[in-house]
Amino acid sequence: MSEEALIRAFAASVIELDAPAAVQADVRQFFARHGVPPEVAARLPETAAERLAIYRTMVHSRLRAAVAEFLPKTAIRLGRPRLRREIEQFVAEAAPKAPYFWRLTGEFLEWAGPRWASDATLPGYLLDLARHEWSDAEVGNDPAGGEAASGKPLALDQPVQFDGTVRLRRYAWAVHRATETEAPPAEATALLLYRDRNDHQVKTLELTPRAAAVTARLLAGEPLQAALTDACAELGTPLDDEFLAAMAGYLADLAERGALLGAA
Amino acid sequence: MSFRAGIAARAAVPTGVGLGLRSTFLAEVDRGAADGRVPFWEISPDNYVARGGSRPARLARVAERFPILSHGLSLSLGGLDALNDDFLSGLRGFFAGLQPPWHSDHLCFSAHDGKMLHDLLPLPWTTASARRVAARVREVSERLERPMLVENISYYLPLGSSPLDEAAFVVEVLERADCGLLLDVNNVFVNATNHGFDPLAWLAQIPLGRVVQLHVAGHEFWDDERQDLIIDTHGAPVRSEVDALLAWVVERTGALPVLLERDENIPPLAELLAERDRVDAVYQAALARHAAQQATQGAA
Numbered sequence: 224m225s226e227e228a229l230i231r232a233f234a235a236s237v238i239e240l241d242a243p244a245a246v247q248a249d250v251r252q253f254f255a256r257h258g259v260p261p262e263v264a265a266r267l268p269e270t271a272a273e274r275l276a277i278y279r280t281m282v283h284s285r286l287r288a289a290v291a292e293f294l295p296k297t298a299i300r301l302g303r304p305r306l307r308r309e310i311e312q313f314v315a316e317a318a319p320k321a322p323y324f325w326r327l328t329g330e331f332l333e334w335a336g337p338r339w340a341s342d343a344t345l346p347g348y349l350l351d352l353a354r355h356e357w358s359d360a361e362v363g364n365d366p367a368g369g370e371a372a373s374g375k376p377l378a379l380d381q382p383v384q385f386d387g388t389v390r391l392r393r394y395a396w397a398v399h400r401a402t403e404t405e406a407p408p409a410e411a412t413a414l415l416l417y418r419d420r421n422d423h424q425v426k427t428l429e430l431t432p433r434a435a436a437v438t439a440r441l442l443a444g445e446p447l448q449a450a451l452t453d454a455c456a457e458l459g460t461p462l463d464d465e466f467l468a469a470m471a472g473y474l475a476d477l478a479e480r481g482a483l484l485g486a487a
Numbered sequence: 488m489s490f491r492a493g494i495a496a497r498a499a500v501p502t503g504v505g506l507g508l509r510s511t512f513l514a515e516v517d518r519g520a521a522d523g524r525v526p527f528w529e530i531s532p533d534n535y536v537a538r539g540g541s542r543p544a545r546l547a548r549v550a551e552r553f554p555i556l557s558h559g560l561s562l563s564l565g566g567l568d569a570l571n572d573d574f575l576s577g578l579r580g581f582f583a584g585l586q587p588p589w590h591s592d593h594l595c596f597s598a599h600d601g602k603m604l605h606d607l608l609p610l611p612w613t614t615a616s617a618r619r620v621a622a623r624v625r626e627v628s629e630r631l632e633r634p635m636l637v638e639n640i641s642y643y644l645p646l647g648s649s650p651l652d653e654a655a656f657v658v659e660v661l662e663r664a665d666c667g668l669l670l671d672v673n674n675v676f677v678n679a680t681n682h683g684f685d686p687l688a689w690l691a692q693i694p695l696g697r698v699v700q701l702h703v704a705g706h707e708f709w710d711d712e713r714q715d716l717i718i719d720t721h722g723a724p725v726r727s728e729v730d731a732l733l734a735w736v737v738e739r740t741g742a743l744p745v746l747l748e749r750d751e752n753i754p755p756l757a758e759l760l761a762e763r764d765r766v767d768a769v770y771q772a773a774l775a776r777h778a779a780q781q782a783t784q785g786a787a
């Protein structure tokens with residue numbers, strides 16, 4: 224049916240990588256190639272090619288602006304032309320899927336991750352930096368969070384209950400110290416993020432290796448004692464009083480912040 | 488139940504000139520900065536569904552003090568993809584708390600082949616197209632358990648042979664879907680200017696009994712030097728020609744909710760409230776003329 228073909232052709236002009244050149248060369252043929260009957264394509268106005276290009280620009284600029292807004296430091300490092308190409312490629316290969324505009328940067332990063340990781344022309348820290356920049360919106364808007372506490376005190380043989388927004392992020396770079404222009408130091412980094420249940424602000428804590436190792440296990444659902452023992456085994460450190468005191472202090476701090484709610 | 492009866496069966500519908508509740512001033516509104524100044528807020532549920540944090544918390548508080556109208560961008564009512572089940576159930580759950588009198592979205596497609604393009608892309612103005620869109624509007628209305636309004640869009644590439652085809656297309660969708668019209672008079676003006684037709688001739692084709700809500704907005708040139716195409720950016724104050732179309736409609740329909748849209752270059756709240764007051768004066772004057780006409784007709 225020609226109306227469906229018109230929609231397909233229109234969408235293709237926005238989506239396909241080679242559409243701008245094809246539309247520019249012969250817009251009626253472009254429509255015909257997408258199944259629009261020649262007599263319908265012939266009725267398109269003279270301005271059709273130019274207007275399709277405007278639509279394409281509008282769609283792509285809106286997506287690009289959103290990504291640049293959520294990932295300002297990443298966008299500076301990519302530069303406008305590269306970000307433009309990335310968005311074009313993203314729309315052609317994957318595109319946003321969710322009806323929620325705010326999620327599109329996360330969708331973009333999921334697609335860009337493997338590409339950037341293997342692209343030697345980009346700074347090695349770029350993907351970590353981008354993921355760190357996005358985590359603020361990701362945690363800030365997470366539908367989870369603010370859950371009622373179980374009311375049970377922590378117990379060694381029980382897993383723990385975190386607020387639903389708690390995330391542990393590990394990076395090979397100290398991305399939280401990157402500035403607009405300065406590269407982050409190459410330094411293994413573990414950050415704990417959560418959304419404050421009262422003021423809804425995203426809070427970031429820099430964790431020591433042992434706090435990170437314990438947190439990873441607790442988030443995976445291990446009982447507290449197993450998490451402590453396994454973390455020490457992993458790091459090759461003794462499970463001594465000093466370690467236990469440090470972890471007790473850490474967990475008490477998380478509880479005070481409302482990020483740790485008690486035993487699960 | 489007809490769409491009118493469906494709307495009448497709901498809670499009181501606000502009238503007057505309201506504003507879009509934008510994130511840039513949501514916190515201020517939450518603190519009471521617009522109390523007594525705005526008859527309603529329009530929100531886009533696409534920005535709240537399946538989202539946590541400060542926004543939904545603030546909206547819940549604002550909704551305790553103001554009527555809320557719901558207007559989305561993402562249903563892709565004219566698209567060829569199947570309707571998004573998860574999104575529809577998310578919307579239904581969201582509306583259960585908020586209870587807006589209706590939901591509206593645009594006569595456009597915004598997704599294709601599973602790709603969400605986040606824009607309002609034009610549809611061909613054919614009967615087959617109207618029939619397909621109307622069936623989807625009916626289905627959405629049933630699944631959301633709520634009357635639906637459809638909004639006429641700004642288009643930059645007409646997919647029909649005459650500009651009046653668009654009005655005929657809109658009317659056919661309204662009647663086949665038995666839904667209401669969210670009449671965007673700025674979009675009528677933008678299209679009339681870009682494609683060279685008389686906006687009043689377009690409006691004359693629309694059954695005003697279907698008009699449930701209005702949108703007014705500002706627009707900008709695509710290319711400031713060429714000035715051959717205006718884009719519905721919602722990024723500037725409302726122009727006098729658009730005021731005139733608003734007045735033309737309100738004189739004929741009487742009281743309605745009118746939304747002053749502002750999505751780009753959003754000014755400080757105080758400035759937006761002042762612009763609202765200016766549009767409200769246009770609205771109130773038109774409403775007074777409507778009342779006078781009613782009185783004359785009643786006396787005759």
Ligand SMILES: [Fe+2]
Pocket residue numbers: 638671702748
């Ligand atoms: Fe509108």
